Amino acid sequence: MNSSQHKVDFKATQAEFTSYIRNPDTQPCPEGIKPERMQMYRELCFNNVESFLSSNFPVLRKITSDSQWQQLAQDFFANHPSTTPYFSEIPEEFIVYLQQERVAGANDYPFMLELAHYEWVEMALSIAQEDIVEPKINQISDLTQTLSISPLAWVLAYQFPVHKISPDYLPLQAPEHPSYLAVYRNQEDQVNFIELAQMSYFLLHTLQEQQAISIADCLSQILPDDSAESLENSAIEAIQQFVDKQVILID
Incomplete structure (x- = not known):
């Protein structure tokens, strides 16, 4: 056979x-x-x-x-x-x-893709292989210092406020303004999110697009040319808060 x-x-x-x-x-x-x-x-x-x-x-x-x-x-x-x-x-x-x-x-739901993406980001960051090295500098001292965004921080913009979605909040139309978020993992391996104001979003987005930039150059890109000193001080304060949360790193 x-x-x-x-x-x-x-x-x-x-x-x-x-x-x-x-x-x-x-x-x-x-x-x-x-x-x-x-x-x-x-x-x-x-x-x-x-x-x-x-x-x-x-x-x-x-x-x-x-x-x-x-x-x-x-x-x-x-x-x-x-x-x-x-x-x-x-x-x-x-x-x-x-x-x-x-x-x-x-x-x-009209927000299904955005909600799923947001939930996926949380999972992806929780298992990401990158680590944050203990920073040698964690305080802003002058505007020549170089900033970079943490490899474990994602800057996101959604039409819907996905971080608020729940059985009690199911919007069928997107709000007038988008939702800006930063999702990040800290040195304790905790994944957190921050709801961002528009200026903070532009700040982090600028750092996300450029691997390293001085504080002075960063401010020049996110602030108007004729911005008041108080606005610049607010931006520097915001940068320090992101440094404290390990979203921004000072090199």
């Missing part, structure tokens, strides 16, 4: 296996495997993904009904072509799905 008759196309079988696990309603059960066993595999895989989404997007999960959440998780599980085998990277894949692939339903 020709042994080639017994060869199995493992890639094809694997594709059939995973296609059925993703969406058993539209894909046939692989030949030679009992449907009950395939259902067990499917429940195991889906429940792992759904549990990971729930734990990493707790606010989104809390404000979404059980049926809507199951539909959202199933749509992601069935249709998103993940590019990573690591569970820790599933949240980022979910952001890609919401941003590029999700066909918004009538019950989708």
Whole structure:
């Protein structure tokens, strides 16, 4: 007997296996495997993904009904072509799905993508590999000192106030002004956020765009040419507060 008759196309079988696990309603059960066993595999895989989404997007999960959440998780599980085998990277894949692939339903919140991104940022910072070295200088002494933003600080702008979203606050329209936030991890590995005034946002955004800049140059970029001394002093005070929180580093 020709042994080639017994060869199995493992890639094809694997594709059939995973296609059925993703969406058993539209894909046939692989030949030679009992449907009950395939259902067990499917429940195991889906429940792992759904549990990971729930734990990493707790606010989104809390404000979404059980049926809507199951539909959202199933749509992601069935249709998103993940590019990573690591569970820790599933949240980022979910952001890609919401941003590029999700066909918004009538019950989708208009802030869903922004809220998910905000929750992902908190998770990403909590597991980031970078560390903050104990600064040698933590007080502003003159305007020639060089500033840089912490590698564990992200400066964000959202149309919706995502940091306030809760079951009691579900805005259907974006406010007139955006929400500016800094999310950061300190030396105690605590992830915190700060709601920023517009000037503070421009300050941190300027530092984010430039790896290192003197305090004087920074002030010249964020303040009007004819700004009063009191405004400059307020900006310097804001910089010191960010230094105290380890959002800004003095080199």
